[in-house]
Structures are given as C-alpha cells and as structure tokens.
Amino acid sequence: MEATIATKLPPQSAENTDPFAGYRKISADVLADIANKYAWIADPIHRASSYVRNMPYFEFIESMSSPQDFKSSAVQLFYHSATFPKVMGLMLGMTPLSENHMMSFYAEHASGEATHHQMLLDWMLKYGLVKHFEELQRVITTPETNACVNLAYQMALEQDRDKWLVSLNCGIERCSNDFFKVVAPKMSALGVGDAYFDVHVEADEHHSIMGLEYISTKLSDQRKEVLIAKSLEGITLWAAMLHSWIGMTAFPVFNLDGSLARRRAVVLT
DSSP, X not given: OEEEXXXXXXXXXXXXXXXXXXXXXXXXXXXXXXXXXXXXXXXXXXXXXXXHHTSHHHXXXXXXXXXXXXXXXXXXXXXXXXXXXXXXXXXXXXXXXXXXXXXXXXXXXXXXXXXXXXXXXXXXXXXXXXXXXXXXHTOOOOHHHHHHHHHHHHHHHHTOHHHHIIIIIIIIHHHHHHHHHXXXXXXXXXXXXXXXXXXXXXXXXXXXXXXXXXXXXXXXXHHHHHHHHHHHHHHHHHHHHHHHTTTOOOOOOBOTTSOBOOOOOOOOO
C-alpha cells in the first residue's frame, strides 16, 4: 500500500496548477514504522484527535444538505488557510544557523500550502458561497480561530523546533486530516467536490507522521511531557476553532495520555 507525501522535487512551472504537484509515493508501512518509533507522543495525539472526531462539529458536517451550510466554516477556514503558510514562512525566515538543516522541511511545507486559500476562494465563488473577495475581508474571525493561528505564531517566535513539530505538524495536521477526511467525501456527495478538499486528505496525514522524524532523539522524560502537552494544546485549540464556526463553545482539555480531562463548567447568566 502506498500513500502521497511531500518530498524534495524540482520547482514547478508557473503554468502547473496541479495541487498534487510536489508529492510522491511512500510506503504506508514506513509511515507505520515511524508512528511506532515515536509512540510516546503519537499515541496521545491519536487518542485525543479521535475524541475530537466524535464531537458535534462532525455531526453537523454529515447533516449538511447544501454547500451553503458550510459557508460559516468556509469563510473562517479561508483565513486559517491563508495565514498558515505565512507562519511557516516566518518559521523558515527566523531559523538560526544551527537549525539550517530544517529549512527545506519548512520551505516545502509552506510552498505546498501557499495556494490552498486561493483554491478555497475559487470554490466558494464557483458555488455562490461568496460573490466576491471583498466579502471575505468583512469576515470577523472568531476568537477560537485566532487562538489556533496564534499558537503557530508563538511557536515560530520561540523557534523551538520540537514544539513546532509536535503542535503544528503532528497535532493540528492530524486533526486537519480528520477534518478533510469527513468534509471531502461530503462535498463530493453533494456534487461540489474539489481538489482543495481532496489534496488535504492525504497530505495532512503524512505531514503529521513525517514530522515525527524531525523531533530530537535524546529527550528527558520531563521534556517529553512538555512536548506531549504542547501537541495536545494544539488539538484543544483546533477543536475549539471548529465548533466556533457553527456557533458552539467547546474546549476539550486532555490528560497527557490523550484522554479527556474533566473540568468544571462555568455557566454564565
């Protein structure tokens, strides 16, 4: 069994608009071996992301009967999709000389994401979710959307490679993959499928797994706990973001093993 994964390829021509350009095949067995090698963090991430996958937002996606039902998500997702490549560029631009071996990894990821927001805009225009780009400029992003993006900015400014990898590549990309695995087939079922949704089904999963290979190999138990907590923070913020798109407040917090932590709810009147 093979899957698609970003690797080093020659630059694409300006005329090449294939969203899958820049991706090659890699054995799923290799991906599984990587996940097993880093089970100390992969297992909590998978456990927490599986919980998020069963939250109400995904019931909403399954219940959609028209692409218009996705508008509140799409306009927020546009901001998320347009901002993340910039944050990746910031991570690349601030890379110290001692971390230069990571530059191609950051560059490839940023390059792969750079045009995705335009693909989403084209899809929204095609199916009438928005009539022109100016509508998106009037959208107020939710605090939860901002929080998820701001986590990426925090990681870029800190220049802590391991925290970046576990929170962005391994945690949020894992959740992103779960998101698109549900949204892509639903859009196809509604007759409005698009490469924007399809490309993330494979790419995000493999970014998540392959990011593990760049984590430092010599880590203390305390450092591992810090990294697990940071990855789960990313999953918490992702879940909160999705639910804010449908007018719900949800903020799942996780124990270090990825299980749901119990907190008291405060009800405002």
